[in-house]
Amino acid sequence: MEQYSSKVMEHFAHPHNVGEIPDADGVGTVGNPVCGDVMRLYIKVDKDVITDAKFKTFGCGAAIATSSMVTDLVKGKTVGEALKISNAAVAEALGGLPKVKMHCSVLAEEALRSALDDYYKKKGVPSPVKIPASSGHEHEME
């Protein structure tokens, strides 16, 4: 396997925003322990702006680092802006990910979308978030 970038290792060793938000406005959980990673992302929203984001992740180094990075990226953004954050942006912000770990950035994007979807639902407005039928991710086979 390719090695992790120093940015990935930094976020893995000292992840930002670990924890729960008990009164979160949106919570999303994606992934599957069988596949080796589960991410739960919490967001707090005030007047359409994401004021806080926290996460809990069961997963590899890349899964923890992408969770840390995606929570950093959404803070201070409007909900609309957050919807545009892609997995590629998360990976890029981390200085890239090994090819076999790109699915972790996909999972981070999905966790964010799932939390945003939950936010819209809690608010009682139609959610513009497209959630794939099977949450989680497809693994490339051997």
Added chain:
Amino acid sequence: MLAVRNVYLDHAATTPAHPKVVEAMLPYFTDKFGNPSNLHDRGREAKNAIEEARAKTAALIGARPEEIFFTSSGAESNNFALKGLAQANSQKGRNIIVSQIEHFSVLHAAKTLEKSGFTVTYLPVDKQGLVDPADAARAINKDTVLVSIMHANNEIGTIEPIKEISAITREKGVLFHTDAVGVLFHTDAVATTGWIPVDVKALGVDALSLSGHQFYGPKGAAALYVRKNVRIKPQIEGGIQEDGRRAGTENVPALVGLGKASEIAAAEIPRRMSHIAALRDRLQKGLVERIDHLVINGHPSSRLPNHLNVSLWYVEGESMLLFLNMEGISVSSGSACTSRSLKASHVLTCIGTDAAVANGTLLMTLGMGNTAEDIDYVIEKLPPIVQRLREMSPLYEDMIKKEKAG
């Protein structure tokens, strides 16, 4: 790496070459560089060296020198055994039997044979990783030419009942085949050779794979034992080396190293077993006492002395591995995330380990360089890493909430 201590607990991946092994090898890179196939003095010098190495390797496993065929790796030996034995005996039958927890170099070779018209029977294992000899007895039929069951599993350390299974293959061989060879039995002894006694006659096997770098020899030197009078089809053709069974100029320095490592192992095995098993037991005890929701994988007694395979609930293996690495501790992980296929270990899946906890697996394999202080250091460092990762884990959070809800 600024860790206080460096503790290498990944001897199943590879071992360092013993200083005496390196010393023995060095002249064969420079002064004694000859090609063993040459008749001049330089050639004879190299030829004598590899024949001496062959005799030492043979002695380690109770074989005759002419029954040892050198290869480049355990994977090559396994491929050679599976394909070479099956193909050389295909006129007798086209069924081979392997266990589900074999190394991929056996399983993938078996798959290749399947594509060329062989049938392959996969024997299951129980929760501790043991093959039931009765399953082998039921599986062998008149079409069976080869059975391959590993001596010990490299991941969970379970030692298989090879003697019992070889007795069955002999008995069934007489029943189903008219020739003296009967049903052939190969064992992959890569995980056991050099660590516990391995004797081809006591085990009753026709072929056996071993690899030098697994027991303080160099990488690139391995062997396949093939019992006298057993036919095997070469997989690398084009030369007279290895009695025509494996072409290619011999890796003389590495083979000399394998011979030396075999000689050292033959003298040291009892000491290795007692030293390492005591440390392993200390490690196991220390971790069980300090970490809850922990599962020990493998067999409680029929196991390698240097193996400890544990699965920890609610944490993922690679993240533990990386944090341990920051503390100077090298271990291996059976988690999906460290394998390219992103699937949990096939061995853990076969012994019925819950797929969720299989991803939280650490394989710790000890060696002669480890000390009690090393083990205590690991016992001190691992529990807080596990706790930290659990506090970060949504699965742990859910479990705690469920427990509180009663």
